[in-house]
Amino acid sequence: MTATDLPHARPALPGPPRSATLGLLARMAKDRLSVMTSVTRRYGDAVRLRLGPKSLHFFNHPDHAKHVLADNSANYLKGIGLVHARRALGDGLLTSEGEVWKAQRKTIQPVFTAKRINGKADAIAQEAAGLVARLRERRDGAPVDISAEMTGLTLGVLGRTLLDADLGAFESIGESFEAVQDQAMFEMMTLSALPTWVPLPKQLRFRRARADLDRIVARLAAERAANPTAEGDDVLSRLIEATRREVDARAGRRRMRDEMVTLLLAGHETTASTLSWTFHLLDRHPEVWERLHAEAVEVLGDRLPTYADVHRLRQTTMVLQEVMRLYPPVWLLPRLARAEDEVGGYRVAAGADVVICPYTLHRHPAFWDRPEVFDPDRFDPGRAAGRPRYAYIPFGAGPRVCVGSGLGMLEATIVTACVVRELRLATVPGYDVRPEPMLTLRVRGGLPMTVRSAG
Numbered sequence: 001m002t003a004t005d006l007p008h009a010r011p012a013l014p015g016p017p018r019s020a021t022l023g024l025l026a027r028m029a030k031d032r033l034s035v036m037t038s039v040t041r042r043y044g045d046a047v048r049l050r051l052g053p054k055s056l057h058f059f060n061h062p063d064h065a066k067h068v069l070a071d072n073s074a075n076y077l078k079g080i081g082l083v084h085a086r087r088a089l090g091d092g093l094l095t096s097e098g099e100v101w102k103a104q105r106k107t108i109q110p111v112f113t114a115k116r117i118n119g120k121a122d123a124i125a126q127e128a129a130g131l132v133a134r135l136r137e138r139r140d141g142a143p144v145d146i147s148a149e150m151t152g153l154t155l156g157v158l159g160r161t162l163l164d165a166d167l168g169a170f171e172s173i174g175e176s177f178e179a180v181q182d183q184a185m186f187e188m189m190t191l192s193a194l195p196t197w198v199p200l201p202k203q204l205r206f207r208r209a210r211a212d213l214d215r216i217v218a219r220l221a222a223e224r225a226a227n228p229t230a231e232g233d234d235v236l237s238r239l240i241e242a243t244r245r246e247v248d249a250r251a252g253r254r255r256m257r258d259e260m261v262t263l264l265l266a267g268h269e270t271t272a273s274t275l276s277w278t279f280h281l282l283d284r285h286p287e288v289w290e291r292l293h294a295e296a297v298e299v300l301g302d303r304l305p306t307y308a309d310v311h312r313l314r315q316t317t318m319v320l321q322e323v324m325r326l327y328p329p330v331w332l333l334p335r336l337a338r339a340e341d342e343v344g345g346y347r348v349a350a351g352a353d354v355v356i357c358p359y360t361l362h363r364h365p366a367f368w369d370r371p372e373v374f375d376p377d378r379f380d381p382g383r384a385a386g387r388p389r390y391a392y393i394p395f396g397a398g399p400r401v402c403v404g405s406g407l408g409m410l411e412a413t414i415v416t417a418c419v420v421r422e423l424r425l426a427t428v429p430g431y432d433v434r435p436e437p438m439l440t441l442r443v444r445g446g447l448p449m450t451v452r453s454a455g
Helices: 018-030 032-043 062-071 082-089 098-112 114-118 121-136 146-163 173-189 201-226 235-244 249-284 286-300 314-326 405-422
Strands: 046-051 054-059 076-078 333-337 341-343 346-348 353-356 423-427 435-437 441-443 448-453
Touching (some): 018 032, 018 046, 032 054, 054 062, 062 333, 062 341, 062 353, 098 235, 098 249, 114 405, 121 146, 121 405, 121 423, 146 405, 173 201, 173 249, 201 235, 201 249, 235 249, 249 441, 249 448, 286 314
Parallel strands (some): 054 353
Antiparallel strands (some): 046 054, 076 333, 333 353, 341 346, 435 441
């Protein structure tokens, strides 16, 4: 009798042999995206990746994503990568589990209601106008790091829309978050084999960054406690109120710190990355830029956008959707199985590491025609009909879908329209633009671009 004759027998996940482990680890450290892409091409939609003592169960089909992220989400905790990020982020909304996560989500959710977020369109438009003014001053001059500009912009929007605070005073915040992400990915790739007390430059940089973020959060909380807002409906006010109810004051302060650091990272990094990729791709596809420029002029004229304009910016919306297909802000969704499960006919043992990769899922040739081609028209409602819902998950899916996705899309739409109406950005000739898969999928090393008038 063979294994396949046994009741409930399931096939073993295919994948690289154990002898390939060291080579696979080296490749993962150098180029994680190419590894994920190549193994799906060679082994299919379900792959086992042996990484030292760990094995990743990599599933790459919309049905797999639906099962893990939505249908049986209760069986899956946050996994590799996010576990390592907990050292910096603590138990914030991104990394927490169970009742802690539910309580945090309940506290934060009201800030992200559609009515409240839509009411922030004017604030976003003002921040976008400030960005355009800064870039206009650099016309026909030295290249500008657009990634850095987008980081500054999204931090400004986050401060005004979610915190009712000015984050411009904290110039180190972007550098600190870069160090945090760098350390989290380092620990992930080394499987935390190196003790955290080892005084490597990377470790020391991380400790300074974590201390800097702690100081920023403490200052924001102290200033708000001393000067409460009239509405009290922003994240900072709600967290202060929620932590006051904590029996353990120290635990309350820790909860606020973890949630604020998580919000500061997730609230700006994903949108900044999306906008950076947007302007790079528009430069590579001038015919698409022309369409967006014409749409922005027609819809907006010479005034700032309002919320009512967003629904008329259809071409802009499709471009952003296509940008996030090729470069999803959340490129990897790691999970840890609590109990034994079955995904796509394959056994997943209790305690197994499971990953869903939107980057590869969004390029699956069975669900996307010419998947490597930038084609915003694929998101025209007529062409999108019939596509599996879980073939496109740029913000995740299921109960833990990104709470700020509505704000992110609103912000990206308004900013893109404001910029392309007046300016044309061009990547510096010869500059090697590559994705860097950290906690988000950003442009590696920044994005130097020159600025010209749109006319």
